[in-house]
Amino acid sequence: MTQAVIVGAGLMGRLLAWRLSKSGVKVSVYDASRQDASLSAAWTAAAMIAPISEKPLCHPDVFQLGLRSLQLWPQLLAELQRDTGQSVRYLRRGTLVVAHPSDAAELTLFKNKVCDAELPGESYAVALDKEGIAKKEPQLSTSFDRGFWLPDEAQVDNRTLLSALSSAAEQYGAEFHYSAPVQFDGDRHLYRRGDSELAADIVIDCRGAGMVSRAHYPEQYPEKDRSTQSIEGIRGIRGETIWVACPEIEIHRPIRLLHPRYHLYLVPRGEGKYQLGATELETNDRSPVSVRSAMEMLSAFWALAPEFSEARILSMETNLRPATQDHRPVIIDDTHDNGRIVVNGLFRHGFLLAPALLEKLTLGALSGLISLPKRSSTDPRRVYETRY
Template sequence: MTARSPQRVAIAGAGLLGRLLAAQLARAGCEVQVFDPAADPLARGAAGWTAAGMLSPVAELECADEHVFALGLRSLALWPGIVQALGRPVDLRFHGSLLLAHRGDEGAARRVVDLLAAKAPSGHAPQVLDGAGLRELEPEVQRLPNAWLLPGEGQIDTVQAMQALAETAAEAGARFHWGSTVVAAGAGHLQLEGGRRIEADHVFDVRGTGARPQLPVRGVRGEILHLHAPGLRLQRPLRLLHPRHRVYIVPRPGDRILVGASEIESEDRSPISVRSTVELLTAAHSVLPALAEARVVHTETNLRPALPDNLPSLHVEPGLTRINGLFRHGWLIGPALVEQALSSSMPTP
């Protein structure tokens, strides 16, 4: 009997979703090709590079629905296995996250916490922390009158993960075609800029904003600051609840702290504005006074891919799967969406 040939898979886009798909499909024995306009694996065009990597399904219920929450919970269960299979250092923590509010913002903060408690299933509601409880978890956080713990939530170092996913996929046999822009994706084929056509048994279109005009996706600008704060002991992400904007502070290895993130309805990719810088750093310093001597070492802006309803979309038809619109939830829900896509679109290699 003749052995069946490997499934030929073409992936349009090498952001987080494209790398997750490439790594899993290549390890499963598929013949995988990935096409992306970026110059190389470390070019930071994809939104996944810029994200802080918070894995916070409960916190996101403020602006997301129960479907995103369910995908987030599933992804929390999937991430440890994904990281273990990479065989490379990727910082992944599940120490929970904190919601914080200043005294003058107590009313607005409690409305958010009440909303989360109402939408979250039993066992996932925010837990009130008194001053002693807050100091025990994060001694360097300013003594704020309003604090809540979201247990079980986590974070991942997005830069380490993006690098490791591409390296693992390539080692498993996936071929990455950098500097290759896909202008159209259809069942069983990709059309590249310049006219070249790629044939495949199955196509995955995960181009984010690059999927236009085939999808009504828009980019939502986000801005983030990278700080170096030697000696600052922060174990988990912090979210400052404010009536006008949300600020998060996320620790990373090597005495690094991320502060973000603005959410602006614009596709401007220019550097971070003075206004955003002042607002983000002022808010962060009000929570962590020790940041006064931190150094701003890097800033980034990028575009989150969003559909008109701000919800993720997974579309499967013979020969073609499209995943898009992950908006601000890419690292939170990406693994679960990839799992669903593979289970519904791919035969066993």
Template sequence: MRRAETDFAVLGRGVAALTCATMLREAGFSVEVVVPNGAPAPISHLAGGMLAPYCEGETAPAAVVANGQRALSWWSEHVPDVKQNGTLVVAPPRDQRELERFSQRTSHHRWVAPEEIEPDLADQFSRGLFFPEEGHLDPRKALASLESRLRTKNVAFTHAPHARQIIDCRALQSADQLRGLRGVRGEMLIVRNPLLALSRPIRLLHPRFPCYIVPRDDGVYMIGATMVETGFAGRPTAQSVMALLSAAYSVHPSFAEAEILEMGAGVRPAFEDNIPRVIHEHGRWHVNGMYRHGFLMAPHCAETLIHMLQEVRT
């Protein structure tokens, strides 16, 4: 029996793909998610999962700050365990100018004594910036939850497309079809540190090795991330691992006793301006260029895709 044709085949299994598939299904379209046999885990699995549009304003274009503000509510509506505990930004005593500069380039924050927000950081930092409207999630749990939700809504996960239209969310695998798409390498660690109890992401400012520490469950933390303009993936370098561990140690000395659970490196897709795009070329839709803003910008990109599709239909 011939298989019924669906409206859209979404290529990929990362945050852009599953978010687009979710919104397409909610809009009433029939959808399938296409993942070839042997496809590696998506780059989204290495993400920090920070929903922090105001912090990103330090370096991100204004469009990312504005369009990322809906991300926290969208994820809270679609997956469990999204936390809105804010973000705490700190800097070592010698780098207080970095903290002042960060304050000037961002908004929706207030100056705090860090131990008022995170008691375990008592005596570590004299002051910090608190962004109360921000949040975070566990990327792997969020993606698994989206996939489970899609399956309950009769969205098939297949190895080849059977749809009339293609939504290509394959990150750098689409580089041969998208002009200007480049790779930006990032590296991260996942550690277990039961000696510390943090409830929100901590961003450590440093002129050479800035990093962030994102709490997971059961004393587990994700530490990231270096940003290198290269398309090379491979494994984390010793230099980067030492830099990340050194930065984490400067946040709290207990990280010297942490158990390293995982080290990862991947290459994020990005356009020249580091703003994600929805593109229609040669009969195919592309949602790509997430850079370091995948979970922050995926809901906006999916909404943009739906609007563009509706305009084409009318």
């Protein structure tokens, strides 16, 4: 039996563990964090599948991969439900993009960068006036008089998904080892858990920001660190989010608030809970949310809907997103020489990119190990997607 080691139990690691174990591969997964995946960027993420929203900010490759993932997510979730009997919340109600009247130029820039593309769908960016915004989100602030509705975009319940993926992988025999950090010995091209070598036919490195070398942050780690365990150029980008509970207000879809300095998002999480984020700071610091960031995010709640003034703060969370220089993901296929594959650099686009990258690996480096799933007789879009 083929044996595979996956280093990192984030979104990409769990998708691969599920796929490989389902194909008959003996899979062992090692992760530095606890079982709740709190160190994974996927745990903290808002889990939006929003390629149109991201188009003005991301590389064209990311945009194209995102469009593909938007097609693949319903299929993956339908298959996951068949394997586990567990339904993962997936909403396709689009994204509402707004800006304050004083920042109207941001909407013009957004329109110029989005509407020049030939995109799938009958209406991928619908211009809205104040009345149109109010029809989509009646409880949103009345200060927004222009915006766009992007009807094709979606959102997935990331924490339920992570749990379902590990359950599905374990059902097919995968073993997960938590609080189990792994190091890569670059001189000998092997992975170690403590003093023991991790022997396998293939090792897939999905450590995300856990791969970042201290050498990238000399101001935080002044000692010399010549570690070769990181990909050149991978760095951590700190993101901060805040969760609140506000049953008095009902927002139906993600809201993007454009601003010259930052682009904030508000995501409904169900049961009257909302997540707002996120800052982007060039640092490898995982410490708690700063006062400045908290004030900016809390003021954004007020700006989006005054009723949020009575919301109750549930948590403030920080995490690190692994980023490359151009924010494109990287797949290193080193299977021929060293028996490993590296998948990294998903940045803040993990849920936007993961299904498309899984497909690339399935058709490429892992084509001999992974069997493609059978097509469902039902259209998964009808099962999981809701638009109005």
